[in-house]
Amino acid sequence: MSINVSIIDQRVRKLAEDLAAEFEERLNIKGDEVRQRSTAFVFLSVKTVLDLPAEEALDCITEGGNDFGIDALHVGDVEDGEFVVTLFQGKYKKKLTGDSNFPQSGVEKVIQAIKFLFDPDSGFTTNPQLTLLIEEIRSLVRDGYIPRVRVVLCNNGLKWSDAAQQLIEGTGLPDDQIGWEHVNHDELVRLLQAAKQVDDTLRLAGKAIIEDLDYCRVLIGKIPVREIEVLFNRHGDLLLERNVRRFLGLQGNRVNQGINHTLRAAAERENFYFYNNGITLLCRKFTYNALQGENYQVRAEGLQIINGGQTCKTIQRTLAELAGADANMEKAFVLIRLYQLPSESADLIRSITFATNSQNPIDLRDLRSNDYKQKNLETAIDDLGFVYHRHRSEASLGTRDISSAIAAVAVLSVWRERPHQAKFYGREHFGKLYDTIFTDNLNGAQAIIATLLFRFAENKRRRPPDGTPDFVAYASCFLAMLMGRFLLSDLGISLYQLDHRKFNNAKSIVDQNNEVYYQRAVQMIGDAIPRLYGNQHVSLQRLAATFRRGDLLEALAQGEGGA
Known part of the structure; x- marks a missing residue:
C-alpha cells in the first residue's frame, strides 16, 4: 500500500464516521460502511477539487438510486453567457492496492448521462437531489446560457484504460464544451498537503531588467x-498557494484554448x-550572477x-500532450515579473495580487480580507459574541462562526x-457588488x-419537511429576505436603527419566531x-429560472400592495 493510498483511506474513514448523521439524513445511508466510505470519498474529492466549504460540498452530493452514475454535481455562476457544471463520479476500492483502473462501465454511464441531462426537452428519472440540480441547469440552458461540463472521475487507483479513452474520444460530444479529468489518491494528497516553501532556479533567456526599489527588488x-x-x-500547485484561481482547464475556457492553440501552431509559437x-x-x-x-x-x-x-x-x-510530437519550442517564451518582497509585507502582497488579478473573473474574497470594512466587521461581530472569519478557513464553523x-x-x-443576485452572482460579491453589500x-x-435568518432558510432547503413546496x-435567499422584513416590522424600526x-x-425575536x-x-x-x-x-x-430573475420581486410587491 502506498503512503498516499493510506493517507486518503485514513481520512475517508474519519469522514465517514463524522458525517454518518448527515449521510443518513440527506441520503438515507445507514449502517452500510462500504457505501458510507464511498460517499465520504466523493465528498472529499468535491471539497478538495472545488475548494468548497464542507456544507456546500455536502449539497453537491447526489449519490443514490437513479443517479446515472453522477455521484456529485456542482453548478457554477453564470459568466459571460456561460456556466461551468462539474460532474463527479467516485469509485472507492476496499482493497487498498491502488492498482485498479477507473472502470470503463463508469465512463460509459457518464457519457450516457451527458448526452441527455443537458437537453431541456429529454425525459429522465433521477433521485430528488439530482433532479433539482439538473432542472436548474436545464433552466439556464433554456435561457440561452451555455454549459461547460467538467467531468471529474475519482478513484483510489489508476486512470481509466485506453479502451475507455477511446470511448470518450468517440462520443461525438463537443470537445470545446466537455473536459475529462482523473483524480486519485496521489492528486488528492497533493492538493491537501500544507503549503511548503518552493525554492528553485528560473533559467531566463536574453536580457533582463533588475532594479532595487526601497526594500524590494524587481x-x-x-x-x-x-x-x-x-x-x-x-x-505543481504548490506554486499557486497564493494564487486566487484554480485551473479552469483547456476545454470551455477561451483564454486557455488560445494559449493551447498558439503553442500547437508551429508558425505562431x-x-x-x-x-x-x-x-x-x-x-x-x-x-x-550580476x-x-x-x-x-x-x-x-x-x-x-x-x-x-x-x-x-x-x-x-x-507541452505534455505534445511530448511525443517533437514540438520545437525553442522560440516560445513568456514574460515574467519577479518581485522580491520582505516577509512582513503581507498587505502589499495582497494588494499586488488584487491589482494583477482584478481584471479577471475571480474569487476576490481573500483579497478583500484586509479591507477596513472587513476588519471593522470582525471587531463588531466579536463584541456581540460571534466570530467573523475574514479569511477562508479549513476549520469547521460552529453556530457562532460567520x-x-x-x-x-x-x-x-x-x-x-x-x-437573485445573492444566489447567482457569487463571483461578484467581493467584486462589483462589494460596496453594495459591505456599505460603511x-x-x-x-x-x-x-446570517441567522439566511441559515434558517438554508437549513429548511437542505432538510425539507414532508409537504414542502x-x-x-x-x-432560500428570497425567503430570508421576507423574514428580514417581518423582523423589522415586529421590532418597529428601520434597518438603520438595527444596531x-x-x-x-x-x-431573541428571531429565535422565537423564525x-x-x-x-x-x-x-x-x-x-x-x-x-x-x-x-x-x-x-x-421554470421555478429555477423564476428565482434567478427580479420579476418575482415585483409579484411579491403586488401581493403586499393588495394586502
Missing part, C-alpha cells in the same frame, strides 16, 4: 515555456511572448505565482433585497441577524408565483 525578463513546464512538473500578458511571481529572496549580461539563472527562495497560474498550467498540459462569504449572501439577500453603514448586528429548493443596542432583542416567519414567507411566495404564471403548470425548470 526583475522583468522572459523565460522559455519549456522552463515553465519543468517548474510545474517539479512543484514565436509570437507567444507578444500574445500573452505574462506571469507575476513573488519570492522572499532572489539572487543571480557579472553576466544575459541568460541569467535566478535562484529564488519562497517562490509563488500570484498571476498567470492559468497560463502556467495550460503550458504544462499542452464566514465573510455567508455574510455577503445573507446581507445581499436580507437587507439589500437582491436575493453595515454593522455587526445587521450582519449577524441576516417544490420552489423551496431554489428560494448593537437592538441586537439582543432582535436575536419558524413563523419562514412559514409566512413560504406562503407569500406560494401566492406570488401564480401571479406570474396564472394557471399554467410551473415545472422545476
Whole structure:
C-alpha cells in the first residue's frame, strides 16, 4: 500500500464516521460502511477539487438510486453567457492496492448521462437531489446560457484504460464544451498537503531588467515555456498557494484554448511572448550572477505565482500532450515579473495580487480580507459574541462562526433585497457588488441577524419537511429576505436603527419566531408565483429560472400592495 493510498483511506474513514448523521439524513445511508466510505470519498474529492466549504460540498452530493452514475454535481455562476457544471463520479476500492483502473462501465454511464441531462426537452428519472440540480441547469440552458461540463472521475487507483479513452474520444460530444479529468489518491494528497516553501532556479533567456526599489527588488525578463513546464512538473500547485484561481482547464475556457492553440501552431509559437500578458511571481529572496549580461539563472527562495497560474498550467498540459510530437519550442517564451518582497509585507502582497488579478473573473474574497470594512466587521461581530472569519478557513464553523462569504449572501439577500443576485452572482460579491453589500453603514448586528435568518432558510432547503413546496429548493435567499422584513416590522424600526443596542432583542425575536416567519414567507411566495404564471403548470425548470430573475420581486410587491 502506498503512503498516499493510506493517507486518503485514513481520512475517508474519519469522514465517514463524522458525517454518518448527515449521510443518513440527506441520503438515507445507514449502517452500510462500504457505501458510507464511498460517499465520504466523493465528498472529499468535491471539497478538495472545488475548494468548497464542507456544507456546500455536502449539497453537491447526489449519490443514490437513479443517479446515472453522477455521484456529485456542482453548478457554477453564470459568466459571460456561460456556466461551468462539474460532474463527479467516485469509485472507492476496499482493497487498498491502488492498482485498479477507473472502470470503463463508469465512463460509459457518464457519457450516457451527458448526452441527455443537458437537453431541456429529454425525459429522465433521477433521485430528488439530482433532479433539482439538473432542472436548474436545464433552466439556464433554456435561457440561452451555455454549459461547460467538467467531468471529474475519482478513484483510489489508476486512470481509466485506453479502451475507455477511446470511448470518450468517440462520443461525438463537443470537445470545446466537455473536459475529462482523473483524480486519485496521489492528486488528492497533493492538493491537501500544507503549503511548503518552493525554492528553485528560473533559467531566463536574453536580457533582463533588475532594479532595487526601497526594500524590494524587481526583475522583468522572459523565460522559455519549456522552463515553465519543468517548474510545474517539479512543484505543481504548490506554486499557486497564493494564487486566487484554480485551473479552469483547456476545454470551455477561451483564454486557455488560445494559449493551447498558439503553442500547437508551429508558425505562431514565436509570437507567444507578444500574445500573452505574462506571469507575476513573488519570492522572499532572489539572487543571480550580476557579472553576466544575459541568460541569467535566478535562484529564488519562497517562490509563488500570484498571476498567470492559468497560463502556467495550460503550458504544462499542452507541452505534455505534445511530448511525443517533437514540438520545437525553442522560440516560445513568456514574460515574467519577479518581485522580491520582505516577509512582513503581507498587505502589499495582497494588494499586488488584487491589482494583477482584478481584471479577471475571480474569487476576490481573500483579497478583500484586509479591507477596513472587513476588519471593522470582525471587531463588531466579536463584541456581540460571534466570530467573523475574514479569511477562508479549513476549520469547521460552529453556530457562532460567520464566514465573510455567508455574510455577503445573507446581507445581499436580507437587507439589500437582491436575493437573485445573492444566489447567482457569487463571483461578484467581493467584486462589483462589494460596496453594495459591505456599505460603511453595515454593522455587526445587521450582519449577524441576516446570517441567522439566511441559515434558517438554508437549513429548511437542505432538510425539507414532508409537504414542502417544490420552489423551496431554489428560494432560500428570497425567503430570508421576507423574514428580514417581518423582523423589522415586529421590532418597529428601520434597518438603520438595527444596531448593537437592538441586537439582543432582535436575536431573541428571531429565535422565537423564525419558524413563523419562514412559514409566512413560504406562503407569500406560494401566492406570488401564480401571479406570474396564472394557471399554467410551473415545472422545476421554470421555478429555477423564476428565482434567478427580479420579476418575482415585483409579484411579491403586488401581493403586499393588495394586502
